[in-house]
Amino acid sequence: MIRVDALFELCEKLGIGFFCFHDRDIAPEGATLRETNVNLDRAVVHIQDHLKTSPVRLLWGTAALFSHPRFLHGAATSPNPDIFAYAAAQVKKQMEVTKELGGSNYVFWGGREGYETLLNTDSGLEQDNLARFFQMAVAYAKEIGFVGQLLIEPKAFEPTKHQYDFDAANSLAFLKSYGLDPYFKFNIEANHATLAGHTFQHELRYCRINGKLGSIDANQGDPMLGWDTDQFPTDAYQATLAMWEVIQNGGLAPGGLNFDAKVRRGSFAVDDLFIGHIAGMDSFALGLLAAAKLHTDGLLADFLARRYAGWREGIGREIVEGRADFCTLESYILDREPAPHISGRQEYLEMLITQAIAGCLA
Amino acid sequence: MIRVDALFELCEKLGIGFFCFHDRDIAPEGATLRETNVNLDRAVVHIQDHLKTSPVRLLWGTAALFSHPRFLHGAATSPNPDIFAYAAAQVKKQMEVTKELGGSNYVFWGGREGYETLLNTDSGLEQDNLARFFQMAVAYAKEIGFVGQLLIEPKAFEPTKHQYDFDAANSLAFLKSYGLDPYFKFNIEANHATLAGHTFQHELRYCRINGKLGSIDANQGDPMLGWDTDQFPTDAYQATLAMWEVIQNGGLAPGGLNFDAKVRRGSFAVDDLFIGHIAGMDSFALGLLAAAKLHTDGLLADFLARRYAGWREGIGREIVEGRADFCTLESYILDREPAPHISGRQEYLEMLITQAIAGCLA
Amino acid sequence: MIRVDALFELCEKLGIGFFCFHDRDIAPEGATLRETNVNLDRAVVHIQDHLKTSPVRLLWGTAALFSHPRFLHGAATSPNPDIFAYAAAQVKKQMEVTKELGGSNYVFWGGREGYETLLNTDSGLEQDNLARFFQMAVAYAKEIGFVGQLLIEPKAFEPTKHQYDFDAANSLAFLKSYGLDPYFKFNIEANHATLAGHTFQHELRYCRINGKLGSIDANQGDPMLGWDTDQFPTDAYQATLAMWEVIQNGGLAPGGLNFDAKVRRGSFAVDDLFIGHIAGMDSFALGLLAAAKLHTDGLLADFLARRYAGWREGIGREIVEGRADFCTLESYILDREPAPHISGRQEYLEMLITQAIAGCLA
Amino acid sequence: MIRVDALFELCEKLGIGFFCFHDRDIAPEGATLRETNVNLDRAVVHIQDHLKTSPVRLLWGTAALFSHPRFLHGAATSPNPDIFAYAAAQVKKQMEVTKELGGSNYVFWGGREGYETLLNTDSGLEQDNLARFFQMAVAYAKEIGFVGQLLIEPKAFEPTKHQYDFDAANSLAFLKSYGLDPYFKFNIEANHATLAGHTFQHELRYCRINGKLGSIDANQGDPMLGWDTDQFPTDAYQATLAMWEVIQNGGLAPGGLNFDAKVRRGSFAVDDLFIGHIAGMDSFALGLLAAAKLHTDGLLADFLARRYAGWREGIGREIVEGRADFCTLESYILDREPAPHISGRQEYLEMLITQAIAGCLA
Numbered sequence A, B, C, D: 001m002i003r004v005d006a007l008f009e010l011c012e013k014l015g016i017g018f019f020c021f022h023d024r025d026i027a028p029e030g031a032t033l034r035e036t037n038v039n040l041d042r043a044v045v046h047i048q049d050h051l052k053t054s055p056v057r058l059l060w061g062t063a064a065l066f067s068h069p070r071f072l073h074g075a076a077t078s079p080n081p082d083i084f085a086y087a088a089a090q091v092k093k094q095m096e097v098t099k100e101l102g103g104s105n106y107v108f109w110g111g112r113e114g115y116e117t118l119l120n121t122d123s124g125l126e127q128d129n130l131a132r133f134f135q136m137a138v139a140y141a142k143e144i145g146f147v148g149q150l151l152i153e154p155k156a157f158e159p160t161k162h163q164y165d166f167d168a169a170n171s172l173a174f175l176k177s178y179g180l181d182p183y184f185k186f187n188i189e190a191n192h193a194t195l196a197g198h199t200f201q202h203e204l205r206y207c208r209i210n211g212k213l214g215s216i217d218a219n220q221g222d223p224m225l226g227w228d229t230d231q232f233p234t235d236a237y238q239a240t241l242a243m244w245e246v247i248q249n250g251g252l253a254p255g256g257l258n259f260d261a262k263v264r265r266g267s268f269a270v271d272d273l274f275i276g277h278i279a280g281m282d283s284f285a286l287g288l289l290a291a292a293k294l295h296t297d298g299l300l301a302d303f304l305a306r307r308y309a310g311w312r313e314g315i316g317r318e319i320v321e322g323r324a325d326f327c328t329l330e331s332y333i334l335d336r337e338p339a340p341h342i343s344g345r346q347e348y349l350e351m352l353i354t355q356a357i358a359g360c361l362a
Helices: A004-014 A033-053 A081-100 A123-144 A168-177 A190-195 A200-209 A236-248 A270-297 A299-307 A314-320 A326-333 A346-358 B004-014 B033-053 B081-100 B123-144 B168-177 B190-195 B200-209 B236-248 B270-297 B299-307 B314-320 B326-333 B346-358 C004-014 C033-053 C081-100 C123-144 C168-177 C190-195 C200-209 C236-248 C270-297 C299-307 C314-320 C326-333 C346-358 D004-014 D033-053 D081-100 D123-144 D168-177 D190-195 D200-209 D236-248 D270-297 D299-307 D314-320 D326-333 D346-358
Strands: A018-022 A057-062 A105-108 A149-152 A184-189 A213-217 B018-022 B057-062 B105-108 B149-152 B184-189 B213-217 C018-022 C057-062 C105-108 C149-152 C184-189 C213-217 D018-022 D057-062 D105-108 D149-152 D184-189 D213-217
Touching: A004 A018, A004 A033, A004 A270, A033 A057, A033 A081, A057 A081, A081 A105, A081 A123, A081 B314, A081 B326, A105 A123, A105 A213, A123 A149, A123 A168, A123 B200, A123 B314, A123 B326, A149 A213, A168 A184, A168 A200, A168 B168, A184 A190, A184 A200, A190 A200, A190 A213, A200 A213, A200 A236, A200 B123, A213 A236, A236 A270, A236 A346, A236 D346, A270 A299, A270 A346, A270 D346, A299 A346, A314 A326, A314 B081, A314 B123, A326 B081, A326 B123, A346 D236, A346 D270, A346 D346, B004 B018, B004 B033, B004 B270, B033 B057, B033 B081, B057 B081, B081 B105, B081 B123, B105 B123, B105 B213, B123 B149, B123 B168, B149 B213, B168 B184, B168 B200, B184 B190, B184 B200, B190 B200, B190 B213, B200 B213, B200 B236, B213 B236, B236 B270, B236 B346, B236 C346, B270 B299, B270 B346, B270 C346, B299 B346, B314 B326, B346 C236, B346 C270, B346 C346, C004 C018, C004 C033, C004 C270, C033 C057, C033 C081, C057 C081, C081 C105, C081 C123, C081 D314, C081 D326, C105 C123, C105 C213, C123 C149, C123 C168, C123 D200, C123 D314, C123 D326, C149 C213, C168 C184, C168 C200, C168 D168, C184 C190, C184 C200, C190 C200, C190 C213, C200 C213, C200 C236, C200 D123, C213 C236, C236 C270, C236 C346, C270 C299, C270 C346, C299 C346, C314 C326, C314 D081, C314 D123, C326 D081, C326 D123, D004 D018, D004 D033, D004 D270, D033 D057, D033 D081, D057 D081, D081 D105, D081 D123, D105 D123, D105 D213, D123 D149, D123 D168, D149 D213, D168 D184, D168 D200, D184 D190, D184 D200, D190 D200, D190 D213, D200 D213, D200 D236, D213 D236, D236 D270, D236 D346, D270 D299, D270 D346, D299 D346, D314 D326
Parallel strands: A018 A057, A057 A105, A105 A149, A149 A184, A184 A213, B018 B057, B057 B105, B105 B149, B149 B184, B184 B213, C018 C057, C057 C105, C105 C149, C149 C184, C184 C213, D018 D057, D057 D105, D105 D149, D149 D184, D184 D213
Antiparallel strands: none
């Protein structure tokens, strides 16, 4: 349970502008959902009081649909319709709360939406139900006038053996299959990306080129470990590549950077909580400086422009403009030696990143 | 290089009904694509001769767009437009050949369609180009009246660091983004599934519930190794779960089971090639027997029917039929204790699979 | 907390001959270790009462040196000497209890003996301390006349980022470095083997050929997941290959098979606990039947005999008998074409395993 | 095949002081090993000519016992004794050559020394044979007066499914089992470490505290990929942590840093080869600067000294000095509240590393 006072104190002391929370983080469950909602309302009043005087704002709200045993077989994808109803009512309430508190986004993380074994799972029905759930959420947001961005946060597995929102692409395929893609963007978490077998930058890039980069959970995992370690981010390379994508995306608003991170179990001193946040903020600040330097220097962009120059003229332009087909392309190439390649220069480009980082504090 | 005579001899001796081939498997490259096509035509005549007398048929054809250095930065996603043209002309030719030989499907495997590093890659342009390539392929198939199924074969990585067709869901998101999904199904390879962090059954299931299960590359990998080992399949569990999905799919036609497998380097004796195929066929035959037994016994289906019974009545039915929303669901659950869960019974269900396998040869 | 009555009831109803336990499984902590020991003694009396009438026996005892926050930086490898002392006293007590209860073995699992980050770790001192701890344990076992086998249970990671007993070989190197190897064997857990990047059979084989196969924790993991899932074993292949190694080892006494397994969270019904155990026992029973069949048929042994025949005569025998050196071998081979290889026949051998399993219930 | 002239030209232009080579890198095989040796001798003369005028020196030599099909079932662990003899004669020759050329070390990498499947492998005999091979190598080095350091280079797998020299600890256990440990140190390759589930730093640390850090293959892998990518190292964190261990080791002589790396396939331009080496050298130069700064600042060392202070007095000192046992430790702790922990401060320490790197080029 998070104490609201402590939350605001931490944010204000560290100069953190935004906070995020699960409904169950700030108030305990009651005997019924009705009682639980009353408990929640009480904590919300405390937040409202703080918001009157604090510069801190709510980045996003979300409902915890994973810890309680009622969700052990899923929430919107539970085989038990009562649990679907429970999850729906819980999201309804938390969406209201998020609106009330001026939240900029609402996040869905489906930690139990998946399966433990395909042997006991009707995946078709479960995915249809998940879509029904999101359709209801979209309708309800409209009904109450919640204009924040709806965000899905993909995760490959853990706690569930396999989650339907495995990665951004899996989630996009799902949204498109059910006509839901206009209403959602993604909240990308670094450690969730790596669990899915992708780099953090890959998931950010994938979202960016698909117009779906909504917000970021800025943590890091351990590439040797197969679970979500939720470490505070301290790797300047990851931060630089992430901020590079953010810059190319033209920023991230109304999303932001959230530390879905916890200090290591062994870092139990009070000041470790501050140090962890500082380490994370400094890393992303350094990453932003380095990415901005790369952007201003223009070496990466120039390299790309040269590498893809062929698409702005000749046969490349014909292809891009839709004036080529298999027959014209065959005529073009059948007796021709293809134009020579340009080296991909991976080593040189990686060196640029190190130079940008190592020169930042000069 | 595969000798056509030897290919048919192997198939006929082993009673294998279908074969598949890459264009470059059966004929060498010439100095230009025109000369290469002449070489290919010469080998195709040999195949046609065999087809006159042999019962063996062509399951699918495909073009090798990955080994030659011209594809080192991609084929349809090369930064070099000439390579796009080359790949287009190569697929055009091989699609004609596949049609000529009565092939039931045409497969696209994009081994070089991805990136080595995001630092040198314009992923947005590359994916647009890949879509343009597939649109041309669809148009050309229509133009020449090739009515076989077009298949995309996902693979997460190798040889490329990250491939655009990472898994079935990534590929489906791509197809839907470009309006290409009506024209393609997927060819699922067991070892490609596992490289993407999914079980073989997961990828088959995903395709099945999305109406995209086209064909199967029936091999197996080593779960301890991180590359495509292309082993002949010998695990009866994998085969049973795969054939379970095929049965639930109502079969696989016009697709089939292809061994994208090679005997281990240490299994170099002539008869190992036969033993490898026999081991693979026997495994899938055993898998089919076991899956059929599971299907006939009905225990798995009964369990699922009971587990999801709630969706056929009451609040579950209202949700499924679109008569519920967040407000009605809140009213329903706000003061109610949710109905109890039914155990997921994973251990029991896994035991059923072993029993089905172990009882098959009784 | 495990209730002693329930434990014996489960074992007796299922016909399980042995049980194992952590000291903290059966009795709660008190304010001091002295009080904790009193609590433990009380529970031990209950076990003794049961042992008088029950045929169930104690396979091994062990001390829980990992859950309590006092062990958050390690037990015998804590930077805090008081924790080393605490762990020593706890093992002392539990070794006494194990002796009192007639336990056949005593197990050390060092879940916190490793590091979270090398940056804060003096690995040299920590490993020296771990060795001191084991030396004291050996001395104390001798002192009290505990003649059960001492067992180390390797695990690569989890909860700790990296554990000193990573795998059997790491543990053996450690034991040999400190002269401790005569006093310990290994308790191999299937899922720990796979986390270390080895197959279950590999770890059993490694122990067998090094004379260190002591006991087995017979569970299974999920090869797609990177943590210890502790599933009841249901894969007949793993069970067969494990029992093959046990047979080649001439059995396992005084060790045995322990299910370090728990039913899935979704399998919450009372009978699931029984079904899980039955599934595990049936799998290993099937594995034993299949392995025995392979042993009796002799096909595997015959294949090995032929494959390694060269070492029983000629130059092979000279090498094995120590009568060759680099000079004599160079003379032998310098102008000679090496004898041809025999195929490794992996596909054939894998087929034998499937046949042994699938024919077992005939 | 590497041209000797080009090798020396590259080293001299780049100011690289040392080179390494496989016997088969510089000269082709003949019809017999005798002829092959003649070919090798011819290339060695070229090297000797260069050594007369060039400042470049030989860091180590090694024999390629993995590519040729004769090694498909192993070299020293082949089931075929003639292959053992062949490998022995090949190492004999290359050790002579290494001595002749003034090499400082001789490296053994057992890429084929392991198994593809345990089903066809007599692991006990194979490891005994491997030990015999090393014993002969030690004897022959003594016989010819080769005083360079013998090095074993561990690798977990690839090309073989599982290699006996899996990691440093596996190799150490092996050496100790056969009494070979006094004669060998390890050559640690970054990407081999990560394939074994360890960080690069872990393997260096393990070797360091066991007195076995001999030399380094300084490359890097891709944590998302499961094979040896042999990339030029460009990650300043890895380089810093590696050089930290080297500094703590008091240097590395007579070993050194070797780039077992190749430019990416897409980096095919002539200058990429230079850029790759420069990127690697700059990274390790930056890593050395950062590690030296960490060493000079003393913050890491101070933290460790405080964290482990308890071992220099009181009960800690008694344990370290061998004056404690289970009974004295029990008396000490039975009624005592253990001294409080000191926070492990992982986030703070990671921040120090970034600061050391980011401040280096100031």
